[in-house]
Amino acid sequence: MEIGAIFVILLALAFDFTNGFHDAANSIATVVSTRVLSPRYAVIWAAFFNFVAFLIFSTHVANTIAKDVVMQDALTVGVIFAGLVGAIAWNLLTFWLGLPTSSSHALVGGIAGAAVARDGFDVLISEGLRTIGAFIVLSPLIGLALGLTLTVIIQWVFHRNTDIDRLNKGFRRGQLVSAAAFSLGHGGNDAQKTMGIILAVLIAVGSLPPEAEVPLWVVLSAHTAIALGTLFGGWRIVKTMGFKLTKLQPAGGVAAETAAAATLFFASAQGIPVSTTHTITGAIVGVGAARRLSAVRWRVAGRVVWAWVFTIPGAALVAGVVSLIVGALG
């Protein structure tokens, strides 16, 4: 295999590592804030379930990234490299600006932008992009609807329970399960985006035929990268984020994480790459809205909406410029 392809594969795994680093906070912030687990044990918990997700989910999302965004003829190693650089640059820029953007959408936008800059709009696969675009809106809305419904169900079932300590103890234990489920969903959906990139590289250099499925070593390396990212980077972010999310009671934490996990399971089963950050944000908004609208941090929700609007075109633009530079350099 050529050295350029190996470099792009390593870059994709580095992207996966940073994904785990950032998104660990989403899956275990509520567990930490309710003091069910210490930050250190919480990240070990999340990393473990990030890794074992490969035993549960197939590789539909990976195939979508590799085969349903851009026509395979246009996916050269240079285009994939430019797409990755665009996604990473966009993530760093928005991280610096404090915008909660989605790595997944940046990746899709980056790959699409890099390919368009090189070969024009004809290389885009409209059906795949339409589905991904629709679920940018739908995944948080599904998470929100499920979070809201679960919260109302919990309230109806337990509203006569006056032993609050016992109730909270039960829901704290439940949070271990719901956080594990969310980590499974996170690992299942997000690690597959990296698998898709590596699959596209292997097809581009002729190591695999176009109709090939994701090899096992790619599956294991992507899950290892995201789990290591969670393990080594997550706990510091969790320490900060976990204690800011104290408004959620254990029951709300269970509802939000279960709703987001169910949404991610559905998306992964259907092969749709979605944003885990936006999904859990939608679910938390749903839990908050079940109490009262003012319980929701609308400023954060508004910033997420702006992130939806700008991520794909922003990452596409950066990747397009990088793609042209890579093309000019030969």
Place this chain on the structure above:
Amino acid sequence: MTDRRAYFFLGAAVAVLLVRPLVPQFRWVTLAVAFVYLVFALAFATANLSARRQAIRNGHL
């Protein structure tokens, strides 16, 4: 006064229905989500969910 959540959930239902034509393969999923939002919009517009309010008064949910 109508609970503001009624308008919020009505807006969410409209957003789901607007996106629906883009994903005809998921028409049942989008319809179910829109239906959930409409039910909640109706519930918050017309009545109070007494159990919910009681739970909030209890302060444990």
